[in-house]
Structure formats: C-alpha cells, structure tokens
Amino acid sequence: MPKLPKEILDKSLERFTVERDWFRENLEAARQMPGEEYELNAMMLDILLAAKQKVLDAAHNDEPFIGGYFCNAPELFTSMDLPWMMVLETPFLSASAPYVIDDIEGAEDMGLLGDMCTAIRLPIFYIENNMMPIPTCCLGLLYPCDGAPMLHQVLMHNSNWQNVPIYSCDPPYTSDERAVNYFADELREMTGFIAKHTGKKLEMDKLVEVCERSNEVYSVWQEYMECRRHKPCPHGWELGGAQCFAISQCFTVGDPKSVAWFRKLIEVAQNRIKAGKGAQDLPGWKEKCRIFWFDIMPYGWVFEFMPWLETELGVVLVNDMFGNYPYTLIDTSSEETIYHDLAKRNLVDAPMIRQARGTAENFVYDIQKNIKDFRVDCVIWPGHMGHKDGAATVGIMREACREMDVPFLHIGLDLFDKRYTSVDEVKDKVETFLRGHGLI
Amino acid sequence: METKIKSGAFQKFAEACGSLMNSEIQAWLDQGGKVAGFFCSTVPEEILMAAGYLPFRMRGTGSTDTELADAYFSPINCSYPRHVMNQALKGEFKFLDALICVNACDHVRRIYDNWIRYAKGINGTTFETVMSLPRKWGDRQVDWYYDEINLLRENLAKHTGVEITDDKIKEAIKLNNQLRSLQKELYELRKKDNPPITGAEALVAVVAGTAMPKDRYIELLRQLIDDLKDAEGNDGYKARIMLVGGELDDPEYINIIEEQGGLVVTDSNCFGSRLFWVNVDEAESDPVRALAKYYVQDRPTCPRTYGSQPERMEFTRTLAREFNVDGIIGERLLYCDNWLVEHYMTKFDLKEHGGNMPFLALDREYILSGKGQIKTRVQAFLETMEL
Ligand code: SF4
Numbered sequence A: 001m002p003k004l005p006k007e008i009l010d011k012s013l014e015r016f017t018v019e020r021d022w023f024r025e026n027l028e029a030a031r032q033m034p035g036e037e038y039e040l041n042a043m044m045l046d047i048l049l050a051a052k053q054k055v056l057d058a059a060h061n062d063e064p065f066i067g068g069y070f071c072n073a074p075e076l077f078t079s080m081d082l083p084w085m086m087v088l089e090t091p092f093l094s095a096s097a098p099y100v101i102d103d104i105e106g107a108e109d110m111g112l113l114g115d116m117c118t119a120i121r122l123p124i125f126y127i128e129n130n131m132m133p134i135p136t137c138c139l140g141l142l143y144p145c146d147g148a149p150m151l152h153q154v155l156m157h158n159s160n161w162q163n164v165p166i167y168s169c170d171p172p173y174t175s176d177e178r179a180v181n182y183f184a185d186e187l188r189e190m191t192g193f194i195a196k197h198t199g200k201k202l203e204m205d206k207l208v209e210v211c212e213r214s215n216e217v218y219s220v221w222q223e224y225m226e227c228r229r230h231k232p233c234p235h236g237w238e239l240g241g242a243q244c245f246a247i248s249q250c251f252t253v254g255d256p257k258s259v260a261w262f263r264k265l266i267e268v269a270q271n272r273i274k275a276g277k278g279a280q281d282l283p284g285w286k287e288k289c290r291i292f293w294f295d296i297m298p299y300g301w302v303f304e305f306m307p308w309l310e311t312e313l314g315v316v317l318v319n320d321m322f323g324n325y326p327y328t329l330i331d332t333s334s335e336e337t338i339y340h341d342l343a344k345r346n347l348v349d350a351p352m353i354r355q356a357r358g359t360a361e362n363f364v365y366d367i368q369k370n371i372k373d374f375r376v377d378c379v380i381w382p383g384h385m386g387h388k389d390g391a392a393t394v395g396i397m398r399e400a401c402r403e404m405d406v407p408f409l410h411i412g413l414d415l416f417d418k419r420y421t422s423v424d425e426v427k428d429k430v431e432t433f434l435r436g437h438g439l440i
Numbered sequence B: 001m002e003t004k005i006k007s008g009a010f011q012k013f014a015e016a017c018g019s020l021m022n023s024e025i026q027a028w029l030d031q032g033g034k035v036a037g038f039f040c041s042t043v044p045e046e047i048l049m050a051a052g053y054l055p056f057r058m059r060g061t062g063s064t065d066t067e068l069a070d071a072y073f074s075p076i077n078c079s080y081p082r083h084v085m086n087q088a089l090k091g092e093f094k095f096l097d098a099l100i101c102v103n104a105c106d107h108v109r110r111i112y113d114n115w116i117r118y119a120k121g122i123n124g125t126t127f128e129t130v131m132s133l134p135r136k137w138g139d140r141q142v143d144w145y146y147d148e149i150n151l152l153r154e155n156l157a158k159h160t161g162v163e164i165t166d167d168k169i170k171e172a173i174k175l176n177n178q179l180r181s182l183q184k185e186l187y188e189l190r191k192k193d194n195p196p197i198t199g200a201e202a203l204v205a206v207v208a209g210t211a212m213p214k215d216r217y218i219e220l221l222r223q224l225i226d227d228l229k230d231a232e233g234n235d236g237y238k239a240r241i242m243l244v245g246g247e248l249d250d251p252e253y254i255n256i257i258e259e260q261g262g263l264v265v266t267d268s269n270c271f272g273s274r275l276f277w278v279n280v281d282e283a284e285s286d287p288v289r290a291l292a293k294y295y296v297q298d299r300p301t302c303p304r305t306y307g308s309q310p311e312r313m314e315f316t317r318t319l320a321r322e323f324n325v326d327g328i329i330g331e332r333l334l335y336c337d338n339w340l341v342e343h344y345m346t347k348f349d350l351k352e353h354g355g356n357m358p359f360l361a362l363d364r365e366y367i368l369s370g371k372g373q374i375k376t377r378v379q380a381f382l383e384t385m386e387l
C-alpha cells in the first residue's frame, strides 16, 4: 500500500490516540485503587492498552498492521506477529464517551438513518470522516448481519481506503462439517492474502504455539464459568461476562497476560464464594433474581442502568451473549486440524455469528442451556435496533422460555443511543416486568 | 390500477399481480399440479420447475395489517416479510405445497424459522427448506452454491418422487431464458421517447411472471409485446425516471411517482431488470453448474453480494444511459440496511462521477402509507430537474 500523506495519517490517528490516552488514565487510576477488583481491571486495561499502542506504533513507523473484524481467527495473524485493531471496536470502546451522540448525529446527517444499526453506522461515519487508523490491509466478515458486508463495501468505496486491500471471509448459513470446511478454506485464503500484503509469513510452529496458548485461555475461561453458576453469583455485570470475550479473542489472543487475568478472576470469584458473597458487598444486599441478558451490553449507557439493576433491585446478570461459553479447543496436531477447529470456533462458537447467522436453532439452544446451567429466573432480549434477525426471532425466543417456564422480556433499544429508548423507560419496563412476575 | 393498455394479456397480468391466487394458478392446481413458494430471486426456480412445481415468488399482496405476524416479528423488521407472514398466519398460502427460502437478508431469512413453527400447519406445506447463498461471488462460492442446488435437487426428488434429470433442468433453463429474453424485449419498448407502457404497468407484467405457469406467461407476454408495438405511447411526462432498489411488487408506488409526471422507464429492482438482464448459459454441459454460476456470478447482483458495488453502479449507469434517464429514485423499504447503505454510495457516485445525475432516496412501507409525503418528495425532486 502506498505511504499515506502526513495530514491523512495524522487525522486518521487522532481519535484513536485520544482513546489510548483515556485508557491510559483509567489504568493509572485503577492502579491507585485498593482491592482485587481494581487489580483485575488494571490487568485488563493493560492488555487493551498494549494492543492500542502496538497499532499506533505500527501506523507511525509505517509498519504493517491489520484492520480486522471479529471472528477472523486472530490466532492466524497473531502468529504472524501483526498488530491489529477491529474496525468495529471504535463504537464499543468509545460508547460511553461524551462525543458518541455527536458522532451518531453526524452519521444521521450523512443519511445513515436511525433505522440502521448504530454499531455499523458509527464505523461508517468514522471511516468516511477519516477518524480511524488506516491499516495495511483489512479483514472483514460477511455475517452476522446485513450491516457487516455493507460496512465493508463502504470501506472499499472510501477514497482513503481504496488502496487498502481487503479480504472478507464468507460464513455459510449452515454449521455442519461442509460449512466448517468451507470456512476453513476461506481462512486459508485469508492467510495467503495477509502474507501477500504484509510480507509476513505464517510459520506452523508459531501457529501451534499461539493456538496452544489460546486453548489455555479458553480452558481457564471454562473453569471460571463454573464459578458463575454459583448461587449467589460471585460476579455481576461488571466482571467476567463480556470481558472474557474481549480478552480471549478481541484485543489479544493466546496471551499469557490473559491467562493470568482469568486465573485472577477465578481466584477472586472463589474467594467471594467461600465468603458467601454475591455480586455486591453493600450492607443488606441480596441476590433476588438471576437474569440472562441475551445480547451485547448497553455500552452507551451501561453505567446508568446496570448498577441500578444490581444494587437497587438485586438483579444479577449471571450471563450474557458475549460471556456465553460454547467453545471447543483446537486440535494442534496438524495444519488441517488447526484450520478446521479455528473455522469452527469462529463460525459456530463465537457469539453473535453463532446465533445471528443460520437458523434460529442456536437462539433456542443457548437460551435453554443458560436457563438450566445458571439457574436463570428470567431472560431479557434487549432487542438492539440493529439486530433485525433477532427481532424476527422474538416469538421463537419467547416460546423457548415458555417451554422452560421462565419469563421473557423483549425491550427494544439502541445499545449506544439512549435517546432511542430512554434509560428511564428501559428501567420502567424492566422493573414492571420483574415485579409482575414476582421476581423482585 | 388505471391503464390505457387494451391488451387482454395485460388484464391477465393485472389479475395475477393484484392478488396471491389467480385463475392460472387455480387451473394448474385443478390439473393436479403443485405450487412451490420461494423467497428471493436467487432461489433456482429451474429446479422447482424440473421437479414439476409451479414456482411462486412470495408476496404479501392483499395484506392490510400485520397483527398476527407481530407476535413473531418486531416493529424494526422490514414490512415485506411481516405482511407475508401475516398472510401466512391467515392461511392465505394454502395453495402452496412447498416453501424454499434463502438467507436473503436478516428479515426475510427468519421467515423460514417462523414458517416451520407457526405457519406450516396453517397452510399445509409438506416441504420447507432454507438454502445457504454465499455473500461473495468468487469461484469457491459458485462451488458452494452448486452443492446447495444439488442438495435441493436431491431432497425435492425424494419428496416428490420425481426424477429430476439434467434434461428436465435444461428444459426449465431454456424456458426461463425465453421468458427473460421476452421481458427484456418488453423493457426495450420503454427506450422509446413515448414508451407504450408505464413503469407501473411494466411492474405488473414482471410480477405476473412469478405467479403463473411459465409457458402460459410466455404466450401472454408475446401477445402483450405485439399489442404494444403499435400502441399509443405515453407522453407529456416531466422526466424519465429509473428506479433502483429491492423488493417492490406494488405498482401503486410507481403510480404515485408517475402521477406527478415522472415516467419510470427502467429499473434495477428485484422484480425488475436484475431478474432477466442476463440469461443462464445453455452451452454449459452441467445445468446445475450453469445455475450456480448464474445465481452467484453472472446475474446483476444486489447489495448483499459483497464486493460488487462497482459493478452494480456500472449496471445502473448503463441502464440510465440506454433508457435516456433524467433522474434516479432509490426506493427502499424502511429498516433495510442493505439498501440504505447502497443508496448512500450510489448517491455519492452519481454526484462525484456521474455527471450530476439527480438522485432521490425514497423510503416506503410494504403497504403504501404516507402517500402524501411520497407525492411531495417526488414533486420536489421533479422540480429540481426542471431547473
Ligand atoms: S435485495 Fe437481494 S436479497 Fe433482497 S430480495 Fe432482492 S435479490 Fe434477494
């Protein structure tokens, strides 16, 4: 890829740098605070910050780095020593930043209306306004929703990104062996593409090493999930859950620091279980109700909602879609088995692509399994406005819950934009539902 | 719908487009024939035909509300599948024996899941499936869809007891190619300064082709083309318009545009040119491979096919040039992410590299509401072109 003109490069890194600094401040703050929970937070921020810094260093030094999506089998480019960022990460990491509403309005002014997924229109806004680092090459994924291929097509269309080669894996709609093998071939082709555009080679022993370390991460994650089954649940919305997904496959993969984080997480959870503690330490607080939040967390206004739910109502989020654990480990005995199992992990196991791609079976399976495994009292489908396949699965989900005799609530909201359904309205809906079912 | 067209063939088409069931389907059923409904134009109808079915492209025509479907879909779902589902829950598809779906878009693909649970019993379908259509258009994707089509072939053969031979598939391909060529011929008439058929009428003719036996349709379409050759043309319009978008089966929407003086002379729509601009390769010895290649690679794509935006843009430009178009309307059903982003890119391309071709993005619901607003926006659009 030709070298970027300085003004384009600088502008593209501006926002990313602000966010890096913001995480740095948070890390400093977390390090100053006493207690195991802060220690865990600091460990996580340290991992995240390192990933951001690697991208910035590569961009400044004109070294190759990847713009990835999620479920792109990051084990592959990790073993090629390539830093990466996710094109989708910007809206998630900056969801509660003061500028996010301005950015949403900016997207609307461009004609990306409010009926389109905010998680997709925000990155489009960032790409079109040169507010995202421009990678050496880009990896896309054509599911879990219609927004994904459209986002990638805008990226190919944008004048600053037109020289960025992009390869997008095509996940089939089915999940059988034929589908896994097809997806494995997509990943193989993707590896060749990365090598061609970055000059980095994939060494098999390095890949084996990364996969083995990533297996270790997944194994400790599984161990941790056992802790969350406990009643009362030792952790609520703040710890574990979606962080496990972020730390196992979004910002880093097969990282010894992730293993250490998970081990610490287990230790903290076990200490709480031993002490008979639930998710909160508040005097007189009791776990009254256990919920399965079957989607992404409402990151745009999470601090206005989740603490209220947990501390005031005693409602504990025992699991969510991204904390869900259905993973199988990678058999590292041959190149064939590695690609096969990476394909399975990224096509069938990882959240969102697991549920939203393919028929509604996985929605039903995951709901019913979580109800059983975590002794869930009710299921909440937040109904993010972007999840249109899920919106068309609402009746099926409700019936899956009815079969298990567990109440189901569909809210209807925007995970990023609290103007879509106000936080008060969401609280009101949730509280009325919980009281109506005698759950609090 | 009011029409100047005198042709009896057109009356037949209007009947087929204006309701789900029509006399041609009834006659087919009376002779013991079976009907297979399908979603999205990427389902290889030719296999259904070779299995002895009359393929019927699913619509929600006649629906007035979504009360029943609302228990299964949400208000953020496209109104097209919601209305179709509502019709299904009312038992309006009892004439179907089978339903073939494809993972077209996030809304439509869930019809399959809801149908097998809640609508199958009501309508009495005995075979349902969902095909996995790739989102790319490379050779590996052709191979994948080739297997998908063969699976459909096998399963339908098992279900119907009909042997689906290569010859039967080739015959169906030939028939559909004839049909497509005729539809293209019909569109050619619209290149005239005074086209003998309006956009709304052309849509009627295309929709009818998805709701009656193909040989009968071909016969009627030939008749219509003959009748139109010497017919009086439409004049007095303010501008020649091209429509670009997805699922549009309601001529009333085009009528509103045309009543304001914008004569729709061509389109790149799902019930439109993209269906028939290119034919299946009859020279290919393996007819299933020819179909896989056609549906994945050869035909003008829709936005769900990743990486083909430049080709779609080129297709739009070519048609706009050939049909001497003054402005383009990007129609979209609300909540459709595919077409929202596609229109965003089209608008940009037309402005930056399109010689300033006017473009209007015009959202709608499946059952026309807000007609006044559509009128006002079209009027304003036409005025900008007059300047
Ligand atoms: S827009 Fe594409 S996916 Fe949707 S109906 Fe048309 S061809 Fe099928």
Ligand code: SF4
Pocket (backbone or CB within 6 Å): B078, B079, B080, B081, B104, B105, B106, B107, B108, B246, B247, B332, B333, B335, B336, B337, B338, B339
């Ligand atoms: S208009 Fe868009 S959302 Fe609606 S059915 Fe077609 S592709 Fe799907």
